[in-house]
Amino acid sequence: MMKLLCGGTLILTLALSYYVYMPLPATVSEPWKLVLVGAAFRTATHLADVSHSLGLAHHIRVLSLLVASFERLVPAEFEDVQTEDTEFDGVQVRVYTPQHRDGTLRRAVVFIHGGGWALGAPKLGSYDVLCRKMAVKLNAVVVTVDYRMAPDVRFPVQYEECVQAARHFLQRDVLARYSVDPDRVAVCGDSAGGNLAAAVAQQVNFNLYFPY
Incomplete structure (x- = not known):
């Protein structure tokens, strides 16, 4: 019985090691963190594929749920930033404003998250921390665009909503409301x-110089 238990434990350990293993350059710092994140994402992908195959849910919806759950575990940072969840021309956005004020107009950053136009939780976890850091380090107003994603919408909705939000933010009265310098928006x-x-x-630039 003991031999059987030891053998089973060894097989499970080898299988887990094979599953988790990821070849990485020797220069990568803290490789185990990257290995564990990679293994977690592979597991999430497999769970999503199984759910989709069984007809339980669309695999992208399952992945989105798992990504959001993972992002909720990331601790928040830079509490000295004010956040506002609002809409720019019907598009959901979050505006990060540093608490420190010196009376001058601020620079601003419009940030658009990745995820293949299908995944991502811009108001949670790592993206939230990133936007807070940008706001503090740059002393800038940061706008993150929470555009709708697949499979709820298809191209070009994601692009159109980002353009709508950017155009709305670049209006003079909106920039003035957030004390942003119109010449310092990225x-x-x-x-x-x-x-x-x-x-x-490219689109906003084109429309600014060649209005129709």
Whole structure:
């Protein structure tokens, strides 16, 4: 019985090690954190695929739920930032404003999250921490766009909502409300959000110089 238990434990340990293993460059700091995150995401993907195959739920919806649950575990930072959940031209956004004021107009950043236009929780966890850090480090008003995602909507809705939110924010009265310098507004994003940010910058620029 003991031999059987030891053998089973060894097999499970080897299987778990194989599942978790991820080849990484030697220069990566804290590799185990990256390995565990990778294993967690693979597990979430497998659970989503099984749910989809059984007809229980769309695999993207399951992944979104798991991602949001994971992000809720990330502790909040930089409490000296005021947040406001509102709408810009019907698009859900969150505005981060640093508490420190020196009487001058601030710079601003419109941030668009990644996730393949299907995943991401911009108001939770790592994205929330990132926007708070940007607001404090840059002394800037940061607007994160909570655009609707697949499978609820299809292209080009994600792009259109980012353009709508950016155009609304760039109105003179809106910038004045948040004490933002109109000449110091940037747009950025990560992964698929970077793609959207580039498209938004081109479209907004085009419409500013060539109105129709």
